[in-house]
Amino acid sequence: MQTLRGYLTTLMPHDLPKAYDPTSIEDHWAEYWVREKLFAQPTPGTSPENEGLDGQSSFTILLPPPNVTGNLHMGHMFEHTESDILIRWHRMRGDRVLWIPGTDHAGIATQMLVERQITAEGATRQQMGREKFVERVWEWRRHYGGAILGQMKRLGASVDWDREYFTMDERLSVAVREAFVRLYEQGLIYRGAYIVNWCPRCQTAISDLEVVYDEHKGHLWEIRYPVIGDDGKDTGEFLTVATTRPETMLGDVAVAVHPEDERYKHLHGKKLRLPLVGREIPVITDEWVSPEFGTGAVKVTPAHDPNDFALGQRHDLPSINIMDDTARINDDGGVYAGLDRFAARKKIVADLEEMSLLAGIKDHVNNVGHCDRCKTVVEPRLSLQWFVKIQPLADKAIAAVKEGHIKFTPEMYAKTYLNWMENIHDWCISRQLWWGHRIPAWHCSVCHKITVARQDPTKCQHCGSDKLAQSTDVLDTWFSSGLLPVSVFGWPNITAENRADFDAFYPTSLLVTGFDILFFWVARMIMLGCWFSTDVPMPDGSPRPLGESVPYREVYIHALVRDANREKMSKTKGNVVDPIEIVKQYGTDAVRFTLASMASPGTDIAFSVARTEGYRAFANKIWNAARFIFMNVDRAVEVGIKVDPAALGGMPVAGPEAPLESRWIVAEFHAAAAKVNEALENYRFDDAANTIYQFFWGSFCDWYLEIVKLSLDFSESADKARTNASLTTLVSVFESSLRLLSPFMPFLTEEVWHAIYDGNPPAKSIALTQFPQAGHASADSEALEQMALLQNLIVEVRALRKEIGVEEKAIVPIEVRIDTGLKRVVSESLAIVERMARVNEVRFVDQISSGLARHSTSQFDVAVIYERKIDVAAERDKLTKEIAKLEKIVANSDRQLNNPGFTAKAPAHIVDGLKKQRDDAQQLLDKQRRDLDSLPLE
Secondary structure (H helix, E strand, O other), X not given: OOOOHHHHOOOOHHHOOOOOOXXXXXXXXXXXXXXXXXXXXXXXXXXXHHOOOXXXXXXXXXXXXXXXXXXXXXXXXXXXXXXXXXXXXXXXXXXXXXXXXXXXXXXXXXXXXXXXXXHHOOOOHHHHOHHHHHHHHHHXXXXXXXXXXXXXXXXXXXXXXXXXXXXXXXXHHHHHHHHHHHHHHOOOEEXXXXXXXXXXXXXXXXXXXXXXXXXXXXXXXXXXXXXXXXXXXXXEEEEEEEEOOHHHHHHOOEEEEOXXXXXHXXXXXXXXXXXOOOOEEEEEEOOOOOOOXXXXXXXXXXXXXXXXXXXXXXXXXXXXXXEOOOOEEOHHHHHHOOOEHHHHHHHHHHHHHHOOOEEEEEEEEEEXXXXXXXXXXXXXEEEEEEEEOOHHHHHHHHHHHHOOOOEEEOOHHHHHHHHHHOOOOOEEOEEOOOOOOEOOEEEXXXXXXXXXXXOOOOOOOOOOOOOEEEOOOEEOHHHHHOOHHHHOOOOOOOOOOOOHHHHHHOXXXXXXXXXXXXXXXXXXXXHHHHHHHHHXXXXXXOOOOHHHOOOEEEEEEEOOEEOOXXXXXXXXXXXXXXXXXXXXXXXXXXXXXXXXXXXXXXXXXXXXXXXXXXXXXXXXXXHHHHHHHHHHHHHHHHOOOOOOXXXXXXXXXXXXXXXXXXXXXXXXXXXXXXXXXXXHHOOOHHHHHHHHHHXXXXXXXXXXXXXXXXXXOOOOOOOHHHHHHHHHHHHHHHHHHHHHHXXXXXXXXXXXXXXXXXXXXXXXXXXXXXXXXXXXXXXXXHHHHHHHHHHHHHHHHHHHHHXXXXXXXXXXXXXXXXXXXXXXXHHHOHHHXXXXXXXXXXXXXXXXXXXXOEEEOOOEXXXXXXXOOOOHHHHHHHHHHHHHXXXXXXXXXXXXXXXXXXXHHOOHHHHHHHHHHHHHXXXXXXHHHHHHHXXXXX
């Protein structure tokens, strides 16, 4: 290990400014980490730093790519914080770590935002033309994509910036085209006319997952359809249908009834006249129809309803699309052509009423689908689209989870995933956009067939014509992002010569993401990853099994960040918290620690600025502790005391001859390190953060720093060996604590850690040092128990002082009644008790003097000797109430312990715990009774 420059001899308090100012250090270290490429992970075998690491375990995370649609939000920061903590933790544990960053082109969302920009300028994308519009979107991407990456760097994300990707990079585009062509050649991509969710605003098909449903108070219109007789004339009878969308009746091709519905059996096979249009349509029977809904007769519009489409397929009915891309009635709508769908609805209802064909209008509440991006009401619409035949891909993806190759945390999401996958429909992958990966399909105007190719063709592969036009559609964004686990490692161009990355890092270790994209992205990656990675054999040449084909081993589904009132953040509510603004105010470390301290699997976070203020104070506490330590190091140097640098960088130790406080703080640190490692293993970021907080603020700062002052004696007559040992323990535990805290507060710990080594550290960054790993041999239960006794005594004395009104600065004597065995512990540590409790004398007694205010515990009785006389009546009343409470505890415990039914069924540790509770309560009860008896009579 590189030595400390001059054994810390030049370290002075002014190396750290008096006030902690996060803004003055965070920009510096963020820039330093990127400039020095500290977190780059070269391809194995291509760098001297990586030699000999082939057997090293890898930990790889693929960053869920933020959309290039604006700035990072609090959800991003939360996700990045959790990932960064895990990445830094694994890196410091010695794993070969890789965190791959990138951004997503986000087809619909990005195009919508750029279109708004153009509209504000008084133009449209159609006026610009496709080529210029796409150029404009690339400009947007360069601006906002760069801004997002800059924000990630500012927030301390320890990603490998050399591997940054964008989902429309050339190398990823090759993978997208290869995947499409290969699935097409395998018969798993087809083109057909089906009902899709159509957004009239975005003018594209969208997936079921991109439709958000809201309850809407609407109506159920009952419309009379005239029955036609055998002579072709109206019979005067009507068949009444109920519909929530009367405008679609213009595309009706039949009316369906249930075959067993007695009301309509006489109409089976009859014809009806479609109101307002005049077209003759049949009455058909189908068991799908519910006799209980509405009138029991439903209009059939195959081009505008998925159920009607399926019904039309069963009965070989035609489909009439009566709307254009903007949801206006087209020429097939007759006199209503040109009207917006909702304007047409009003006109149609009015016309039906005028013709006495409107039987009634009833209030009706139904779920209306809206485009998740622009909030426009979605229109189910028959459209010619490209689809993935999903079942064979889904089968592999289901097996990957059922067979345990992929683990979900929390576990409940595995069930959610499997339920969705087992009921999955074919995936519509085409989008009617200009921004995205163009579908590699060319239409021949001569033979009207399609050529799908990896390279742009010059001739039709069917007839040889050169009259080809590429499809204007682009692929669903999730098609390209679903390929990321394989495409970022070079697929499909993986050869024996360039497969080191794939062998080292695929499958990735973990995906950290939110529930909202479980089906959008997580499921797509599993399907595509399992399907395409099988092309890459194992390093020994054997076929890749399913367990090695999965894109990741684990999926951790994190919580949602809500506001302080636990409401979902939204711009409309005005409760959105901008992480960059909060960071500017409190510092990145404080925000990161806030998010981590509240991050428990399966529980949403109610983000609180007040808690962030608290953790800003926590950072300041550590800063002040560092200044205190540096000041004492400097004082030690002046009297010839030096800290051995060999004591730093590992786990702090304290031998049996060390002072109690040294043995205690080392044992406390080992216990904290063990808890933190265990918590992070289980994604309990909250437990890990709170353990560090309690240790650093409580054990180290509030207790140890105060106690250790007794041992830091720099006078000429001082025991230099004792002072040196205490100072070494102090610096060693502090340096180790910084490493423990580093994944959570990387900026603060980096600054202070470098200051410890006075600019000449053993590594370029604290992030490249060893994370504390506690060992069983370092547990010192005796030191922990003895210090716990002293702390308990000190706390009780402090409470007594407050109760009886002892002045803060006053130093008073105390009486202690304690067992002989424990008396030795207190006697040997009188200086600690006196300093921490502001006591000038500890009197050990067999009985607390009457008239003194006292506190009793199961280990001791203590009283503060103070002039103010005790209120005997109040003390008697207090003890009487405490005795009654303890008697109740003892009685309840006895009742349970004397119940064979309880003791036979309850776990042993429950019974043992209850016995201990009963014995402690009885011991305290006996003492309280003695105290009551010792009070003078009034």
